[in-house]
């Protein structure tokens with residue numbers, strides 16, 4: 006049986022699922038795409054090519070392996086974009102949650118079936134039908150559980166709204182040991198600079214007590230204020246609208262000390278190094294064109 010356990014975003018990573026770009030089906034039609042940044046790159050003719058994305062993901066996999074992480078890849082589902090494993094399942098404590106996700110993405114679930122089959126059935130949870138949750142919105146953080154979501158009105162309005170109130174309530178009921186902190190996110194199906202697709206597109210804890218945050222991703226000012234207050238202003242790295250668009254909050258922690266980041270995030274990476282982090286730089290800008298980055302492409306199974 007596969008050992009699973011996740012208590013937070015940064016403890017030393019032991020095993021992870023990393024998405025795959027092979028046979029992803031090529032540039033989708035505008036109707037088939039489901040986020041505004043992908044649509045932008047379909048329109049401008051710069052949608053990423055399979056071989057470039059395979060190269061980027063191989064680079065990321067090598068970094069993970071060099072740090073002793075066991076890397077699983079989804080089995081291939083033909084003509085299906087399986088890059089963003091983060092959203093299709095997630096581990097909280099010693100439970101693997103199988104959520105209901107965007108209909109256009111359900112085929113991705115087949116690819117990790119061989120992994121969930123190796124998990125003790127007593128540790129598998131299936132979210133109820135009325136709930137919608139994607140893992141990019143879910144972040145266990147020690148005694149807390151951060152969740153990004155949309156209220157019912159927004160949820161029904163936007164394709165980029167991926168976690169609903171029922172989903173938040175379900176997590177609350179399933180993990181009574183944790184205090185759930187749920188944040189409404191700003192959404193746009195047309196403008197990627199106005200859209201926090203998932204919580205990890207505007208926020209992520211790093212180290213043991215720090216965080217990267219983009220204020221404009223939060224619909225309610227008090228949620229942003231809560232996070233500033235919780236971490237402390239001096240332990241926060243604020244990113245701006247352009248940096249959010251480039252996905253600066255979507256780096257990935259291998260441990261409290263080691264962070265994988267995009268090599269073009271010059272300002273962020275300098276700050277991280279000043280703060281004592283080891284920054285593993287890699288290229289992921291082709292993948293970024295589909296509104297996801299490093300964290301989005303991983304599904305951590307086991308952290309220390």
Ligand SMILES: NC(=[NH2+])NCCC[C@H](N)C(=O)O
Pocket residue numbers: 039040043089091092140141142202203205206295296297298300301
């Ligand atoms: N955790 C994330 N932020 N995932 C990004 C997923 C991006 C993908 N294009 C989608 O719209 O679903």
